[in-house]
Amino acid sequence: MGALRSLSVSQQVGLLFVVLFGLLALVTIVAFSRTLRDLPPEQAGLRERFARELRALWLGALVFWVSWASGPLGSTFLFGFVSFFALREFVTLTHTRRADHRALLLAFFVILPMQYVLVGTSLLNAFTVFIPVYVFFAIPVISALANDPFRFLERTAKIQWGITVTVYGMSHAPALLLLDLPGYHERGAFLVLFLVLVVVAAQLGQEYASRRLRRRPVARAISRSFSWRAFSAGAGAAAVVGVLLYWVTPFKPLAALAMGAIAGAAGTLGEFVMTALKRDAGVRNFRGSSSVTGAVGLLDRVAPLCFAAPVFFHSVRGYFGI
């Protein structure tokens, strides 16, 4: 691992992407060779789901590669678009009223771009307070001006929460590129990659453990697969991936382990919260259900990242005291 650390930045990047796409290609080939065999229906359903997840992983990896190739500006734009689609899906799910129209316009066309402009221009302090302070203030004002008291608190709270998760949370991922860490110039993209990989590892670990262990779920009404044992397995998987990746990070191995566990745990818990939200909205997942028209299931995928990114971001800042 020490030898890996002494490589130049572009060599490390090259190596990472070769490994990433190599792994994906390997899994795809194995999965494809398995489709040649007939399976009983219940396993065929599982296989279909796996194929869908694999496609999403390919897309995610490609998007990430593009964002790396296009530099900080490119990745800021990219995460901005992901935020836009996630917020669009969130708003589709919540029951907004006519009077919310202006507040929603503000959210989509002013707040979202502003937040990413603040990220892009490295105004870290403004970026941290813009949504919790100014937007928190502006949204209820705009809503109240629309002259509709019906379920006022509920409506504004939902819009506020949606912005906080899909815009504020998500924008912390590209913000990692801007952190000026000691001895770690030009390498912010590794931190983003580190975050994404440990969050994915935590989810896979939790999913696998919940299938194997069959523990009693903590909150049966919300998720049948979430148990503390499975959660620990997820966080553990994230920690292991964190240590394995320590050579691309500015952390020492032990710190990489802790950071991996923190980000992984936050992501898994975030997914759990999203499950609760889905139950509330009456859908099993965000795509293809009778109550939601044409939702694409992006929110499902990015929610863990939205929750993990701010926690990870501030953990890193705290660790380096900046």
Add this chain to the structure above:
Amino acid sequence: MTLPEAAGLALAFIARLVTGAQGHWHGSAPKAEQRIYFANHQSHFDWVLIWAALPHDLRAVTRPIAARDYWTATPLKHWITREIFNAVYVSRQRNKDGSGEDEDPLEPLMEALRNGDSLVIFPEGTRGHAADPAAFKSGLFALAQAFPDVQLIPTWIDNVQRVMPKGEVVPVPILCAVVFGAPIALAPGEERRAFLDRARAAVMALRGVV
């Protein structure tokens, strides 16, 4: 590529960005047959949504109806409806000054159908704001009588009232769907009112399908 084509592609892209504009085909396939799509009407955005949900090659032969007085009032409105959408212009009221013959408001539609074009019509006549569409006006019946070979496709537009409520100009990004149903036909000897109610029911039946 000409300017109207480019503008059309840009507009379809924006519509997809804002609403997803997903087309779901239940009971009919997106084929280049001559058709009349009839849909519920809740917003100015409805036509753009249907248009964007259609496959690219069907967009060129599918035409909207536009009120002549409103959509030819400024050069820009006229250009958009004429060059991008190839709209069929209709007059909202018959000539009242007594000069010349009364123009049948359906005549431009008949003309377009005789040319082999497909149409999108909103038989409610105006934008509604209730959950259910209003009673259908009789134009659909007249067209079905005159052109028995043209397929009548019921179409349900879901969620669009949240994108752009009546009176607002800027659309909010919310996912919408357009559901195209199985074609209906005028039964031999069917009464006007019975047919219109059946057509309205066919549109509303698509509501839960998505």
